[in-house]
Amino acid sequence: MRTEHAPTIHRADYAPLAWTVARIDLHFALAPQATVVTSRLACVRNPDAAPGPIVLDGEELETLALTVDGLDPAPGTVRRTESRIEIDVADRDEVALEIVTRINPQANTALSGLYLSRGGYFTQCEAEGFRRITWFPDRPDVMARFTVTLEGDKAACPVLLSNGNLVEEGELPDGRHYARWEDPFPKPCYLFALVAADLVALERRELTASGREVLLQVWVEKGNLDRAGHAMESLVHAMRWDEETFGLELDLDRFMIVAVSDFNMGAMENKGLNIFNAKYVLAKPDTATDVDYEHIESVVAHEYFHNWTGNRVTCRDWFQLTLKEGLTVFRDQQFSADMLACAAGAEGGSSARAVKRIDDVRVLRSAQFPEDAGPMAHPIRPESYQEINNFYTATVYEKGAEVIRMLHTLLGPEGFRNGMDLYFSYHDGQAVTCDDFVNAMAEANGRDLDQFMRWYGQAGTPRLRAQGEWNGADGSYTLTLSQSTQPTPGQPDKLPLVIPVAVGLIGPDGADLPLQLEGEHQPGATTRVLELATETRQWRFTNLAAEPAPSLLRGFSAPVILELDEDDGRLAFRMAHDSDACNRWDAAQRYAERVLLQLAADAAAGRALKVPAPFIDAFGKLLRNELLDPAFRAQALALPGEAYLLERMEPADPAALRAAQLHVGAELGRVLAADWLALAESLVEPGEYRYHPADAGGRALVNLALRYLCAARVDAGVALAAARFDSATNMTDRFGALAALMHGAVPAAEAALAAFYRRYQNDTLVLDKWFALQAGAWRRDAAAAPVLAQVRELLADPAFSPSNPNKVYALLGSFFRANPGEFHLADGSGYEFWAEQVIALDAANPQVAARMARALENWRRFTPALQAAIRPQLERVLAADGLSPDVTEIVEKALA
Ligand code: ARG
Ligand code: ZN
Numbered sequence: 001m002r003t004e005h006a007p008t009i010h011r012a013d014y015a016p017l018a019w020t021v022a023r024i025d026l027h028f029a030l031a032p033q034a035t036v037v038t039s040r041l042a043c044v045r046n047p048d049a050a051p052g053p054i055v056l057d058g059e060e061l062e063t064l065a066l067t068v069d070g071l072d073p074a075p076g077t078v079r080r081t082e083s084r085i086e087i088d089v090a091d092r093d094e095v096a097l098e099i100v101t102r103i104n105p106q107a108n109t110a111l112s113g114l115y116l117s118r119g120g121y122f123t124q125c126e127a128e129g130f131r132r133i134t135w136f137p138d139r140p141d142v143m144a145r146f147t148v149t150l151e152g153d154k155a156a157c158p159v160l161l162s163n164g165n166l167v168e169e170g171e172l173p174d175g176r177h178y179a180r181w182e183d184p185f186p187k188p189c190y191l192f193a194l195v196a197a198d199l200v201a202l203e204r205r206e207l208t209a210s211g212r213e214v215l216l217q218v219w220v221e222k223g224n225l226d227r228a229g230h231a232m233e234s235l236v237h238a239m240r241w242d243e244e245t246f247g248l249e250l251d252l253d254r255f256m257i258v259a260v261s262d263f264n265m266g267a268m269e270n271k272g273l274n275i276f277n278a279k280y281v282l283a284k285p286d287t288a289t290d291v292d293y294e295h296i297e298s299v300v301a302h303e304y305f306h307n308w309t310g311n312r313v314t315c316r317d318w319f320q321l322t323l324k325e326g327l328t329v330f331r332d333q334q335f336s337a338d339m340l341a342c343a344a345g346a347e348g349g350s351s352a353r354a355v356k357r358i359d360d361v362r363v364l365r366s367a368q369f370p371e372d373a374g375p376m377a378h379p380i381r382p383e384s385y386q387e388i389n390n391f392y393t394a395t396v397y398e399k400g401a402e403v404i405r406m407l408h409t410l411l412g413p414e415g416f417r418n419g420m421d422l423y424f425s426y427h428d429g430q431a432v433t434c435d436d437f438v439n440a441m442a443e444a445n446g447r448d449l450d451q452f453m454r455w456y457g458q459a460g461t462p463r464l465r466a467q468g469e470w471n472g473a474d475g476s477y478t479l480t481l482s483q484s485t486q487p488t489p490g491q492p493d494k495l496p497l498v499i500p501v502a503v504g505l506i507g508p509d510g511a512d513l514p515l516q517l518e519g520e521h522q523p524g525a526t527t528r529v530l531e532l533a534t535e536t537r538q539w540r541f542t543n544l545a546a547e548p549a550p551s552l553l554r555g556f557s558a559p560v561i562l563e564l565d566e567d568d569g570r571l572a573f574r575m576a577h578d579s580d581a582c583n584r585w586d587a588a589q590r591y592a593e594r595v596l597l598q599l600a601a602d603a604a605a606g607r608a609l610k611v612p613a614p615f616i617d618a619f620g621k622l623l624r625n626e627l628l629d630p631a632f633r634a635q636a637l638a639l640p641g642e643a644y645l646l647e648r649m650e651p652a653d654p655a656a657l658r659a660a661q662l663h664v665g666a667e668l669g670r671v672l673a674a675d676w677l678a679l680a681e682s683l684v685e686p687g688e689y690r691y692h693p694a695d696a697g698g699r700a701l702v703n704l705a706l707r708y709l710c711a712a713r714v715d716a717g718v719a720l721a722a723a724r725f726d727s728a729t730n731m732t733d734r735f736g737a738l739a740a741l742m743h744g745a746v747p748a749a750e751a752a753l754a755a756f757y758r759r760y761q762n763d764t765l766v767l768d769k770w771f772a773l774q775a776g777a778w779r780r781d782a783a784a785a786p787v788l789a790q791v792r793e794l795l796a797d798p799a800f801s802p803s804n805p806n807k808v809y810a811l812l813g814s815f816f817r818a819n820p821g822e823f824h825l826a827d828g829s830g831y832e833f834w835a836e837q838v839i840a841l842d843a844a845n846p847q848v849a850a851r852m853a854r855a856l857e858n859w860r861r862f863t864p865a866l867q868a869a870i871r872p873q874l875e876r877v878l879a880a881d882g883l884s885p886d887v888t889e890i891v892e893k894a895l896a
Contacts, residue, residue, distance in 0.1 A: 006386040006885030011319040017137055018052035019043050019089075021144040024189075026134070030121055030152035030196050032106045035114065036064070038098070039134040041144075045093040053079075053086040054095065056135040057128070059113075063135070065100040085135055099135050108132070109803060109844040112389075117262040118221070119156060120197025122275060124268060127318055127388045130189035140188040140315045141431040150196055151178040157196035159219065163187070163271040165253055183271055185251070188314055188431065193270030195219070195258050202228040206236060209243040214250055219258040220282065227282035230293055230691065231257060231300050238301035241335050246420055248308045257281060257300065261764065264805050264847045265392065267299050269306030276303070279765055279806055285689040285730040287766050290696035292731075297339065302332040313424065316431045318388045322380040322456075323434045325392075326400020330408070333360055333401060343693045344629075351629040352693055354555075354581030358635045361556045361582065364402065366644040368394035369561070372461045373647065374858040375893040377488035381434050381456040386889040389847050395459075402559035403455045407438075409500045409529060409557055410452075411445050418444040451533060452498045459488040462497055464532070464560040470547040476518070477505065477548055482536035483560070489896070499532040502557040502580075505541060505548035510577030512551075516543045527554055527580065549573060554580040566590070572618035581632055588622065588636045591615060592664075596639065597649060599660035604653050609660065611667040620672050623679065630683065631697025634704050639664065642820050652861045658821030662711075662780060669712025677716055680705040689730040696732070703736030710744025722748045725755075735769060742773055745780040767799045768810040775814035778821060787822040788830055791815050802841065805848050812837055816855035823855070824862065828869030831856070835873040838887060839880045846884030853877065853890045871895075 023042040028035060043054055063080075066073065068087060077088040089095050108115035113132025114123050123129065131138040148162040154177040160169070164183030171177050201217040202225055208214060216235055218228040235257065242248040252272045259281035267276040280299040283292055309331060310324035337356040344352035371377065371394050378391070380400040385391050408416045419441035427436055434456050442449040462485045469478045481501060485494035504527045505513045514523030518540040530539055541548075549570055553562050566574075571594075574587035592615075599609050622628070622636050639661065646652040669676065683698045706724070709717020721740045728734035738756055741749040753770070760766035775791050794800055794811055801807050816823055816834060823830045834856065842849035859870040877883070878891045 006888055008384050008386050009388075010384045011317070011382070014317050014319075016046055016049040016141065017055060017139070018046055018049045019054040019095075019137070020046050020142045021137060022186075023145045023147075024136070025147045025149075027149045028151060028194065028196075030105075030150065030157065032116060033104050035103050035105055035121075037101045037103060037134045039101075039136070041097040041099070041136070043089075043095045043097060045089075053088045054097070055137060056085040056087075056099075057083060057131040057138040058085065058101075058135045059083055059128075059132045060103070061132070061135065062102040063099070064102055065098070066135075067098045069096050070098070083131075101134050103133060110846060111262055111264050111805070112847065114194070115262070117260050118197075120195065120199070120260070121152070121157065122195055122197070122258070122260045122262075123193050123270075124264065124275065125192050125270070126190040126268060127392075128190075130192055133192075136189050138189055139317065140190055141317065143186040143188055143314070143429075143431060145186050146183045146192060147180065148183075148192075148194060149178060149180045150194055151176060152196045157198065159195065159197055159199045161193075161195040161219070161256060161258065161273055163191070163193060163273050185271060185312070186429070187271050187311065191269070191271045191311055191314075193268070193273045193275055195260075195273065195275065198222065199258065200225055201256075202232055204232055204236070206239065208239070208249045210249060212249075212253075214252065215254045217254070217256045218281065219256060220278075221259070224259070224278075224282055227284045227287065228259075230283045230288075230296055231259075231276075231281045234297040234300040235304060237297070237339060238304040238335060241301070241338065242305060242308070242331075245334070245338075246308070246331075246417065248424075250307065251312070255304075257303075261806075262804055264845070267303045269303040269310055271307070271311050274303045276300075277806065279768070282765060283691075285691075287731055287760070287763060289732040289735055290691060290699060293691040294336070294696075298332045298336045301335045302328055305331045305335070308424070312429065313427045314431045316433050318385075318391070319381055319383075320433050321388075321391065322396045322400035322403075323432070323437055325397045326380060326402075326404050327437070329397050329401035330404040333405075340693045348629055348694070351581055351632050354585075355629070355631045355635055355693075355697075357555060357582050358585050358632075360398070360401075361586075362641065362644075364394070364398045364556075364559060366641045366647075368398045368559070369461050370643060370647045370858055371395055372399070372459060372488070373486070374861075375489060375896060376854070376857055376890070377459040379455075379457050379459045383457075383490070387846075387850070387885045389886055390850055390889055399559050406455070406498075406500050406558055407441055407449075407452070409502070410498070410531070411441060411447070415445045415447075416441070451496075454495055454497050458485065458494055458497065459491055460485045460494065462494075462499065462558075462560045464499060464501065464553070464558070464562050466550065466552050466562065466564040468548075468550050472547070475542065475544045477541045477544055477550075479503070479530075479539045479541065479550065480536065481530070481532045481539075483532060484535070489893070496533060496535050499558045499560060501530045501532055501552060502527055502554035503530055503539075504528075504551040504554055504578075504580060504583075505544070506551055506574070506577055506579075507548055508546050510573070512579050513544060513548055515541055518542050529557065551578050551580055551583045553583070553586075555582050556586075568594070568612070568614055572614060575618050575636075576621060585632070585636045588619070589640050591618060592639050593645060593648060596645060596657070596660050596664055599663060600645075600649060600653065600656040603659035603663075604656035609663045611664055611671075616668065616671050619668060620675060623672060623675050629697055630701040631693065634697060634700035637701075637704055643817070646820060646861070647858075650861075651863045652858075653863050654820040654824040654866075655826065658778065661821070662778065665708065665711040667712070669708035669710070669714060669717070673709060673712060673714045673717065676705040676709050677714070677720070680709070680717070680720060685733070689732075699732045699736065703732070703740065706737060706740035707743050710740040710746055713744055713746060718744065718746050718748060722752065725752050731766070739773060742777055745778070745784075761799065764799070764804075765806070768806050771797075771800065771807065771810040772814040772818075775811050776819045778819075786825060786829075787815065787819060788825065788833060792833070803844060805845070808841065808848050808852070812841075812852055816852055824866055826865065826869075828873070831870050831873040835876045838877050839883075842880070842884050842887050843882070846886035849884065850886035850890050853887045857890060857894045859894060 027038040112129040150160040160179035162181035168180040259278040263277035340352035341349035423440035512526035516523035571591040578584040725737035
């Protein structure tokens with residue numbers, strides 16, 4: 001069927017290379033279709049490895065020359081295939097190789113290696129892009145010192161950047177110029193980068209904690225300088241935070257961020273030269289929403305934090321990816337929480353932190369839980385892969401961050417910091433494994449973490465079953481916790497994990513009770529962390545005056561599915577009283593989920609849909625509670641996401657679920673209309689826009705109110721949304737109003753959408769929102785054309801481009817992944833479209849195609865009729881000529 005089988009790589013097969021590289025001197029003669037790369041390698045024998053040849057990786061390279069110590073290699077000493085060179089070297093421990101390759105950046109539509117974007121040259125080397133530039137042992141345990149000379153056309157590329165420090169620059173004949181860069185730190189080649197383009201920089205000089213002056217630059221296209229300020233602010237905040245929180249200082253004289261329009265992922269932490277998807281750099285009030293500002297802050301911080309967790313200490317092999325990603329996501333989450341808390345001030349601090357935690361939990365549940373329950377399920381440290389690019393996953397990143405967070409919970413902030421310090425003292429400058437990290441944590445804290453390591457090897461989301469028993473006679477409450485994990489592909493049997501469970505007990509008046517465990521002499525704190533390390537265990541709380549309501553897994557203390565039988569009344573009670581904001585939100589989510597899934601079942605069975613009054617009542621109480629921070633209310637009043645709900649539905653029936661969502665949303669809008677209106681009108685716009693959590697919370701809540709009002713087509717609400725759209729002075733308000741109008745599919749939506757397009761037609765990042773909104777639209781009128789028709793039409797819009805990943809994610813990603821109710825059409829036409837698009841994208845950009853392909857990996861969860869329509873389309877993709885290893889792996893695993 002297919003042309004090529006990607007071999008499976010196993011973690012257990014790791015072996016160090018016989019030869020590594022101490023230094024590399026690179027020279028680039030840049031030209032769009034024929035860039036000549038001259039690489040001089042100082043190769044050294046690895047004393048710790050079994051003897052063998054020098055091994056180099058390459059992909060799509062035209063090799064012009066190769067010499068060994070300045071000479072043509074002796075006959076029979078070099079073996080070369082398309083992707084590998086082996087060179088036998090006898091009787092020496094050091095060898096100088098010189099290799100000349102020619103590459104074609106313009107033809108590089110995969111955006112891996114050296115490619116062109118809007119006339120400039122950019123690189124992306126993680127994970128295995130460097131081999132598309134020159135022959136090199138392309139693996140992270142080979143750490144070399146880099147010097148890089150760039151030579152290019154001065155008019156087209158006035159700016160020439162690479163890692164480290166600029167040591168020389170000058171003019172050349174024929175309108176060309178050059179620059180030479182030296183990176184003082186040895187690094188793996190995945191951290192190499194170059195940029196040659198027509199850019200301008202926002203600059204700032206800062207002192208590090210130890211008093212060194214550093215130059216910070218944010219490079220953007222001319223005309224975007226007024227959008228670079230927030231990224232710069234974020235960078236400075238990240239620098240300060242890492243100094244204060246972990247004692248980690250910037251180690252270079254210069255740190256650069258570069259925005260590029262065409263980029264597969266979010267951003268990349270190349271040493272001293274971070275390259276970013278423009279979407280995570282550029283912001284001004286008229287073009288970016290509060291959420292965009294938030295994302296920029298966290299991605300800038302994430303990449304900056306990698307300088308220590310990733311660059312100074314890197315991964316031995318790609319199976320260890322979570323070593324740097326899980327840890328760095330945890331660090332950026334803590335940073336964002338601290339920034340929010342700091343902005344909110346003493347009073348709002350804990351609520352602001354909870355809002356951030358809720359955001360992170362939402363992402364985990366809607367993106368990672370489904371992954372962990374499907375054919376791609378893998379431990380945060382995978383045991384095998386076919387294509388490493390498929391493993392930059394929610395599991396490696398987000399669940400990986402949860403695992404680090406559990407360590408932080410178990411060891412406490414100080415113990416965690418001590419572990420970090422020890423980790424750096426042992427491993428600075430090395431390429432290491434997840435065991436090295438956990439061992440440092442264990443040693444610094446005198447704690448055995450062997451069982452904890454199972455989190456690194458076991459896939460699947462554990463289920464945590466909780467049962468409470470009240471004994472009125474002696475005022476005790478017995479809590480029984482048990483764990484189990486379902487089998488995942490290749491892992492039939494699961495072992496018990498160490499699960500920290502933060503517990504509170506709520507008294508009948510809604511206040512937390514002091515917790516006293518059996519055997520203790522007096523009550524302690526009102527939230528305590530219990531450690532479940534066996535299959536099942538009991539705890540007995542004593543000295544209680546009345547039966548408590550348990551509040552479990554506070555702060556979402558472990559990445560598990562909590563199963564606890566609570567009736568509607570109990571959920572409403574916790575919605576009103578749980579002192580843990582995360583759990584208060586979670587109680588609302590659970591109640592909403594129960595209602596939505598019941599209505600979905602009713603819809604599937606053709607019964608009439610009715611939203612239970614007590615639910616609306618509990619919901620309305622939260623809505624009217626002005627003691628609650630608006631940002632929190634916006635979270636608690638938002639219904640659970642569709643992806644998460646489909647995961648909880650057996651079998652997943654997107655049409656029935658959509659019917660339920662439409663109905664519940666409209667009912668909450670209709671019945672509570674007066675409250676929503678009062679709320680939207682009472683939250684007055686705070687003067688000139690500033691990105692500030694307090695203001696952002698208010699804007700989010702108003703936009704949510706407009707959404708419900710428009711869903712219910714409440715006239716006054718629709719009028720308010722239209723007015724706010726017209727008079728908005730910032731993107732958050734303008735886009736929020738537009739989204740509400742669209743969501744309600746009210747007549748005013750069309751004109752607003754057109755006005756939005758006219759206003760931003762030359763602003764490609766804003767147009768991504770315009771595409772995403774239409775692709776994610778919900779149909780309220782069964783007679784209206786399906787969204788699929790609109791998506792097809794938008795493919796032909798002059799502003800769309802299939803070669804720009806952001807456009808693909810905005811239009812196709814929003815449709816396939818964020819709009820199941822419209823994508824999963826009963827006639828299968830959505831799936832046909834999916835197959836056609838995946839195949840077309842794959843020919844140009846496998847990474848982007850593989851991301852789209854994943855939209856159907858959990859296909860076996862759907863109704864039999866939908867499965868029958870999906871299977872032939874999966875098979876059609878798999879049968880396509882020249883399918884990439886990326887998409888092959890996804891589809892093969894889905895069909896397995
Ligand atoms: N290390 C980057 C980050 O997390 C992501 C690079 C992803 N590259 C890839 N080819 N999947 O910040
Ligand atoms: Zn990262």
